[in-house]
Amino acid sequence: MxxxxxxxxxxxxxxxxxxxxxxxxxxxxxxxxxxxxxxxxxxxxxxxxxxxxxxxxxxxxxxxxxxxxxxxxxxxxxxxxxxxxxxxxxxxxxxxxxxxxxxxxxxxxxxxxxxxxxxxxxxxxxxxxxxxxxxxxxxxxxxxxxxxxxxxxxxxxxxxxxxxxxxxxxxVEPLGVAIHISRQAKIIPGNSVVVFGAGPIGLLCCAVARTFGATTIVAVDILQSRLDLAKKTFGATHTVVAGAAPSKENAARIIKEANLGTGADVAIDASGAEPSIQTGIHVLRSGGTYVQGGNGKYDINFPIGAITEKELTVKGSFRYGSGDYKLAISMLENRQVDxxxxxxxxxxxxxxxxxxxxxxxxxxxxxxxxxxxxxxx
Missing domain, CATH: 3.90.180.10 (Medium-chain alcohol dehydrogenases, catalytic domain)
Incomplete structure (x- = not known):
């Protein structure tokens, strides 16, 4: 062969x-x-x-x-x-x-x-x-x-x-998922992006965000070893160990540690964990975009008040769609993702x-x- x-x-x-x-x-x-x-x-x-x-x-x-x-x-x-x-x-x-x-x-x-x-x-x-x-x-x-x-x-x-x-x-399949999530988020050059969950999809979301031109990419997870990989190989500029504090406090800590000013442009949840989802909403600036990529409990407590107050865009992401696989192959061909x-x-x-x-x-x-x-x- x-x-x-x-x-x-x-x-x-x-x-x-x-x-x-x-x-x-x-x-x-x-x-x-x-x-x-x-x-x-x-x-x-x-x-x-x-x-x-x-x-x-x-x-x-x-x-x-x-x-x-x-x-x-x-x-x-x-x-x-x-x-x-x-x-x-x-x-x-x-x-x-x-x-x-x-x-x-x-x-x-x-x-x-x-x-x-x-x-x-x-x-x-x-x-x-x-x-x-x-x-x-x-x-x-x-x-x-x-x-x-x-x-x-x-x-x-x-x-x-x-x-x-x-x-x-x-x-290519999980890379296609990460590309679809990132396209749902409409990441553009100069964006700040916070990714919750540094499993395969979260790590690939970091890499895709980097390829799309994001300048600040924050990986959040409970495992330091995965955060280290996110920073070493997959484009994260900052890493934060997830905490057990209430979601607003965790969001404030992430914003401070990553120098996000009034909040991130984009938050992606690739964990499906309820605390991460709640924190993801609170970590965004007014007018920011949240995308749910991870699967967890079907029903959760969700901070809908923060969505209306900050006029957030909230989207789901399901598998991959038109053009996602083609872009994934292109990224591999050009060695943009490891x-x-x-x-x-x-x-x-x-x-x-x-x-x-x-x-x-x-x-x-x-x-x-x-x-x-x-x-x-």
Whole structure:
């Protein structure tokens, strides 16, 4: 293979279906905290379509995967039947319909793991990420990508630049999330940005804010080690250890320590923690923008009075939308974001259960865990 995972030598642009065999090993959540390996059917595509089949090479474990593992649901999405986990993936195209115009067998790709209906008003308006008919990997009732083979339309696969690895390709998904959050915040050059939560998404929000031109980027977390990484690698100019004081007092301390004057231009919550959300509202200047990116409790106490008094703009952010993956690939191609520094552990496919247990137990030092693909026999 070439360095980016493309298959070297002469290959047919389309076809490849006859070479896939009958085995599609998959990592399946059967019920809460009970996972098994199953041999699922190999996906099929119409030979005349513009769909592709990808052999998965790397998959990251996302917080939503762990939440389904532990609770069997996230909000209205409830696991009612066995479901393949995983959605942060990269791989190589092993079969392609004759209608494909942008991809060929052998191409290394990052997967955008949600396909909308393309017909509803949000889709027509370019807001396909909030399509009510979205078929999103590892979101009930749809299977995920922790398997050998997975299929998508070609326009939801993004060719990886030659110097980008499959590991980085798998992390295009969380980078796309961070880009969407930052675009929702409308970060512009010269802005001050406070990011609550220095997990993978929060760290990437810091990096994207830097790329968008923010001059003051404050990372807030309870772990000093993550704050150190935020400052060393991901563009944070200031770091603050989150405190247990009331939210207004915490906000005042952040403003003082980071020299934010009357408050920040933008606050992003990537933690989902109620105290961080409350502090994020109070840390903003009048006319500032707050974006909720992290998932926590569905209902919380929220300082709505501060929103009206300061005339804040408050937005949600859900996955990623039009142009986010394309921009993520561009950032990787231009080496503007260091995704490799997020990776703290790697597991073989057959060790996927242990990987989930380690993430679930909050094993010290873990930030982003990757699971390798099924090896060819």
């Amino acid at each position: 070439a360095s980016n995972g493309t298959i070297e030598g002469s290959v047919e642009r389309h076809g490849g279906l006859e070479k896939l065999g009958a085995n599609n090993p998959s990592f399946v959540l059967q019920k809460i905290q009970h996972v098994v390996f199953e041999n699922r059917p190999v996906p099929t595509i119409s030979p005349e379509s513009s769909d592709v089949i990808i052999q998965i090479k790397q998959t990251g474990i996302c917080g939503s995967d762990v939440h389904y593992y532990n609770h069997g649901s996230i909000g209205k999405f409830i696991v009612k039947a066995p479901m393949v986990l995983g959605h942060e993936s990269s791989g190589v195209v092993v079969a392609a319909g004759s209608g494909c115009q942008t991809l060929s067998v052998g191409d290394a790709v990052a997967l955008e793991p949600g396909v909308p209906c393309r017909k509803c008003p949000p889709c027509k308006e370019g807001l396909y990420n909030v399509c009510s008919e979205m078929a999103f990997a590892a979101t009930p009732p749809f299977d995920g990508t922790l398997c050998k083979y997975y299929t998508l339309p070609e326009d939801y696969c993004y060719k990886l630049p030659k110097h980008v690895s499959f590991e980085e390709g798998a992390l 995704l490799k520094s997020l990776i703290t552990a790697r597991y073989k496919f057959e060790d996927a259960e242990q990987a989930f247990k380690d993430v679930d137990s909050r094993k010290p030092g873990l930030i982003k865990v990757l699971i390798g693909g099924v090896q060819d026999e």
